[in-house]
Amino acid sequence: MLEVLIIGAGAAGLSAARQLQKKGVSFKIIEASYRVGGRAWTDQQMLGVPVDMGCSWVSGADKNSLTKVGRNAGLTMVDHTNASEALYVGDRRATDAEWDQFEKARRKIDKRLSKAGKKGSALPASAVISKDLPFSATAQSWLGPMDYGVDFKDLSTLDHWEQTDDQPSYLVKEGFGTLVATLADGLDVSLNTKVSRIDWSGDGVEVETSQGTLRAARVLITVSTGVLASGDITFHPALPVEKQEAIQNVPMGLLVKVPLLFDGARMGFSEGEWVTYKVDEDQAGKACYFIAWPCGHDYLFGNIGADLGWELSRAGSDAAVDYAMGALTSMLGNDVRKHFVQGIMTDWAVNPLTYGAYSVQRPGTTGARKALGRSVADRIFFAGEAVGGARAALANGAYDSGKKVAKKIAKKALAAR
Numbered sequence: 001m002l003e004v005l006i007i008g009a010g011a012a013g014l015s016a017a018r019q020l021q022k023k024g025v026s027f028k029i030i031e032a033s034y035r036v037g038g039r040a041w042t043d044q045q046m047l048g049v050p051v052d053m054g055c056s057w058v059s060g061a062d063k064n065s066l067t068k069v070g071r072n073a074g075l076t077m078v079d080h081t082n083a084s085e086a087l088y089v090g091d092r093r094a095t096d097a098e099w100d101q102f103e104k105a106r107r108k109i110d111k112r113l114s115k116a117g118k119k120g121s122a123l124p125a126s127a128v129i130s131k132d133l134p135f136s137a138t139a140q141s142w143l144g145p146m147d148y149g150v151d152f153k154d155l156s157t158l159d160h161w162e163q164t165d166d167q168p169s170y171l172v173k174e175g176f177g178t179l180v181a182t183l184a185d186g187l188d189v190s191l192n193t194k195v196s197r198i199d200w201s202g203d204g205v206e207v208e209t210s211q212g213t214l215r216a217a218r219v220l221i222t223v224s225t226g227v228l229a230s231g232d233i234t235f236h237p238a239l240p241v242e243k244q245e246a247i248q249n250v251p252m253g254l255l256v257k258v259p260l261l262f263d264g265a266r267m268g269f270s271e272g273e274w275v276t277y278k279v280d281e282d283q284a285g286k287a288c289y290f291i292a293w294p295c296g297h298d299y300l301f302g303n304i305g306a307d308l309g310w311e312l313s314r315a316g317s318d319a320a321v322d323y324a325m326g327a328l329t330s331m332l333g334n335d336v337r338k339h340f341v342q343g344i345m346t347d348w349a350v351n352p353l354t355y356g357a358y359s360v361q362r363p364g365t366t367g368a369r370k371a372l373g374r375s376v377a378d379r380i381f382f383a384g385e386a387v388g389g390a391r392a393a394l395a396n397g398a399y400d401s402g403k404k405v406a407k408k409i410a411k412k413a414l415a416a417r
């Protein structure tokens with residue numbers, strides 16, 4: 001009997017597969033999509049240049065397992081650690097005094113969140129910040145929607161505390177998705193194979209897919225918590241209540257990326273510059289912030305997160321591109337439209353293979369990520385970004401978790417021979 005069936009060929013599934021291959025354990029890796037990489041995806045077609053639709057930053061690059069993968073593959077890792085930042089107030093650049101206020105807001109908010117999280121409090125971030133701080137909404141818009149994919153009411157101080165925000169961070173010129181896809185080299189991935197049911201009532205597991213039924217001693221599931229919560233994969237018998245609760249308590253946040261291609265004009269921004277503008281204090285999270293010309297490419301990356309991101313995803317690509325262009329013209333004026341070529345929007349919100357961008361742990365809950373990571377009946381195992389520990393939500397968290405769980409499974413499989 002096949003020893004392990006891996007569901008999903010993203011960073012977690014691919015690293016697990018490589019580990020099992022190394023250990024000499026038999027496995028099959030199946031993937032619903034036409035491509036590998038999952039949420040690590042570099043599109044080359046839509047704008048005619050590499051665009052990272054999912055992950056972009058190799059964060060904590062000096063300790064990140066994927067840095068070595070990228071270097072070994074000969075990819076161009078571009079240091080983005082100390083990128084410059086532009087801050088606008090309306091249609092002008094911020095004064096030094098405004099910059100100071102913004103920096104102070106960022107520091108104070110982070111301090112408040114960390115203080116609560118350090119104490120083990122899983123409070124909504126919105127409950128611990130002071131409301132009367134100038135530039136508070138501007139700072140919240142980066143930290144909540146654009147970092148975690150949720151507004152402050154949905155961000156847990158504990159989840160914030162438990163996750164590492166590492167520097168240095170690198171961008172990959174050929175794309176982070178390109179980097180993750182190299183993990184599939186030498187692996188036989190069954191693409192276009194969508195799982196709909198997992199039966200673990202007998203010995204081993206029986207997995208129904210769009211290409212027929214597969215049997216294995218164990219299954220490793222790496223799909224997002226959005227997919228797990230959707231019910232698109234049913235379990236027989238149902239998963240234990242503890243597992244079902246864990247899935248509900250680690251829902252998906254959303255970051256929508258809106259890459260905007262220009263004709264080569266630089267509009268006053270340097271390569272890799274962060275572009276932020278002041279948001280009205282009652283509009284925290286309702287913003288589109290940008291990264292200009294990443295790795296020298298001719299596009300700006302608009303980033304829209306959380307509730308506004310879900311709303312614009314429902315409205316469609318034109319609405320998101322209009323919103324991003326509106327934000328840009330408010331800062332720079334309508335003349336920039338002359339240089340605009342094309343804009344696109346990522347579809348993670350509505351994509352049935354993700355249903356969101358990356359996971360967050362709900363305020364008011366503790367231990368959900370750990371509970372999610374526990375195996376069921378020694379036959380159903382879980383890996384992926386949601387159980388990535390201090391690097392949850394990140395591609396390297398996914399990669400490391402896949403490797404770790406595969407080691408555990410290999411031990412069991414080899415002992416059972």
Ligand SMILES: Cc1cc2nc3c(=O)[nH]c(=O)nc-3n(C[C@H](O)[C@H](O)[C@H](O)COP(=O)(O)OP(=O)(O)OC[C@H]3O[C@@H](n4cnc5c(N)ncnc54)[C@H](O)[C@@H]3O)c2cc1C
Nearest residue numbers: 008010011012032038039055056057195384385394395398
């Ligand atoms: C917009 C965005 C920005 C991000 N930015 C960063 C960043 O800058 N840095 C960073 O480190 N991380 C970032 N991330 C997060 C990172 O991309 C993810 O954490 C990581 O890629 C997740 O890997 P995974 O293997 O856990 O899951 P996935 O990549 O989702 O892999 C799971 C696979 O399962 C497949 N699947 C789903 N359902 C089924 C089914 N029914 N049957 C079979 N297969 C199925 C999917 O198609 C997918 O390929 C970002 C993500 C997004 C979306």
